[in-house]
Amino acid sequence: MESLRGCLLIAGGQLLDPNFRRSVVLMAEHGDEGALGLILNRPSGVPVEEVASPLAGFVEPGTSIFLGGPVQRDAVLVLADYADSAAPDRPILGSVAFAEPDPNPLLLAEIRRARVFSGYAGWGPGQLEAELEESAWIIEPARTEDVFTLEPDRLWASVLRRKGGDYRLLSLMPYDVATN
Numbered sequence: 001m002e003s004l005r006g007c008l009l010i011a012g013g014q015l016l017d018p019n020f021r022r023s024v025v026l027m028a029e030h031g032d033e034g035a036l037g038l039i040l041n042r043p044s045g046v047p048v049e050e051v052a053s054p055l056a057g058f059v060e061p062g063t064s065i066f067l068g069g070p071v072q073r074d075a076v077l078v079l080a081d082y083a084d085s086a087a088p089d090r091p092i093l094g095s096v097a098f099a100e101p102d103p104n105p106l107l108l109a110e111i112r113r114a115r116v117f118s119g120y121a122g123w124g125p126g127q128l129e130a131e132l133e134e135s136a137w138i139i140e141p142a143r144t145e146d147v148f149t150l151e152p153d154r155l156w157a158s159v160l161r162r163k164g165g166d167y168r169l170l171s172l173m174p175y176d177v178a179t180n
Contacts, residue, residue: 001129004030006093008146009037010138010159013170019070022156025121026079026142028092035123038079040147041155042067048116052076055101058114066152068117076101079147080114093142113148138167 009025025037043064049056051065058078068077079092080099091097099114100107123131131137140163149155160171 001132004035004128004139006142008040008140008142008159010140010156010163012136012138013173015136020121023121024146024155024159025069025137026092026147028098028120030128032125034125035128037121038068038077038117039066039121040149041152043152044118051118052116055116057108058099058111059116063116066115066117068119069121071120071122073119075119077117077120078114079117080111081144081148082110083112084110093147094144096144096147115148138163 004027007027009023009027011020011023011025015021020039022041023039024041025039027035027037029036044067045064047062048059048065049061055076055078058080065076067073078099078101079096082095082097084095089097095112099111128137132139138160140159146155146159149158151158157171160167
């Protein structure tokens with residue numbers, strides 16, 4: 001399978017695992033050894049400065065840390081959008097890459113915006129491919145604005161609408177179909 005690095009995984013309607021229900025995951029790594037991604041639409045409501053004060057300089061004051069996934073919730077990762085796409089060593093999507101938690105000041109000046117995540121989503125070898133075969137995930141090319149959306153609570157439906165076709169209908173599905 002071709003690498004999904006830089007793509008979005010959108011939780012399908014039948015994916016009911018509370019860790020991933022209605023999630024939108026940016027794939028940061030994907031290969032024979034497994035996969036790693038960050039959930040883009042789970043703001044914690046807790047400001048970065050309260051839980052990871054050394055990283056507060058990456059974001060505007062009061063910005064929430066995002067729950068990147070259920071794996072190693074004590075691990076903190078920073079996604080940054082660099083002004084110069086040549087600045088990051090290994091871009092994930094265009095000018096978006098992981099930032100060092102303690103970057104040199106020159107590189108920090110190159111960061112236009114950033115998002116801080118607690119934890120990540122991870123899959124062992126072949127695990128993600130099996131979930132894709134079960135149609136648990138929908139694949140869509142990522143856009144930089146998806147990563148830094150100002151409306152993370154609407155990202156799942158928004159990306160499905162953008163994908164079009166039957167996915168537009170899925171975007172209208174209520175969270176709890178029993179209350180429909």
